[in-house]
Amino acid sequence: MRAVSSFDVMVKPRGAMCNLACEYCYYLPKEKLYPDGSFWMDDALLDTFTRQYIEAQDAPQVTFAWQGGEPLLMGLDFFRRAVELQERYRKPGMTISNALQTNGTLLDDDWCHFLKERCFLVGISIDGPREQHDAYRVDRGGKPTFERVMAGVEMLKKGGVQFNTLTCVHAANGDHPLAVYRFLRDRVGSSYMQFIPVVVHDTGPGRRGGDPVTRHSVRARQYGEFLKAIFDEWVRRDVGKVFVQTFDAALASWAGQSPGLCVYAETCGTAPVLEHNGDLYSCDHFVDPDHLLGNIAQTGIGTLARSERQRRFGLAKRDSLPQYCCECPVLFACNGGCPRNRFLRTPTGEPGLNYLCAGYRDFFTHVIPYMRSMVEELSAGRPAANIMLTMARKDAELQQRLAKARRNDPCPCGSGRKFKHCHGRR
Ligand code: SF4
């Protein structure tokens, strides 16, 4: 890994403060790191951060990524000031963009007017249709939030604000991939989706069955099946129209490019997190005293983000892989997943295997022929979406063979099962 030239900071101007209390949230407990904290980024720090962040960038494009907790709790004036400062410190020729992740419940016309006017890209956190969303995404009184989130989505649409969706995959929606995907595509109108697995390591009484995770967590195989089911629909009808972050990352890996997503990259460490008081941490999933890089009021953000300590953090993702991963046929696409989830042992007893390994292996193996086909199209200068024509032809051929199959024949789909136990099952 070369020294980090450009880096993306995720900013949490209100720390872990949020108006909701989603049951699986990993960030709410971070409040305890600052027992006397105001959880409010003041104007002086916003000024310091904006200036340092822009100065430290080598690239002509800079993105400010606002997160929480719930960043809208800062109020509109904070963000008006943020873009004012961005304009003040912007270098000649530099393009600045803003991305904001929100639960959507506080959006109103004033917010949407501002977000549209200042070209913010808004990420809405939504876990699927009402039943799946409300399973864990509740407010501080334990009340469901689906209606309020959908009202926010309608506001964004009405105001013409560009938005995408972030869906946590967990125990309650993990068995409903197509319901979730179709809802996001057809009802929400999302054309860029992220599916983030909820994995919370727990060896205590809250653990799920024999698994070392909380009851909210998605199971490894469930996550693999979830991604596969959505992929199978996507590859037949939505390539080029709907962008699913994991599929984009996989296609990039098959094409020999960077996946653009730290979880599937060989090394990481290029997205530190800035807390409300100026503390900079290695990553959103490692906000703890061991991964505190320093405070930007004392040391410049560029120095901290490019420090030897942060470099080692990023390299450890690759260098701590167990042998089982090093010999894995889909290592180039998976890269062992996020170190945060590497708390299993391999079949030979080596520590450091990702909890989601079984799901990752299943998914990345499943997509091999499709990925190869799309890369072939792209290499020939044709759109990857051509795969949908290939799939339509193959599906029609399969239907013809299925129509002719007898009960005890091997199933023409190639599953290895008898027809009567596979596609011939009533
Ligand atoms: S620790 Fe995980 S989430 Fe953090 S940068 Fe590395 S891969 Fe990404």
Ligand code: SF4
């Ligand atoms: S699929 Fe499993 S074995 Fe293969 S690289 Fe990923 S975590 Fe490692």
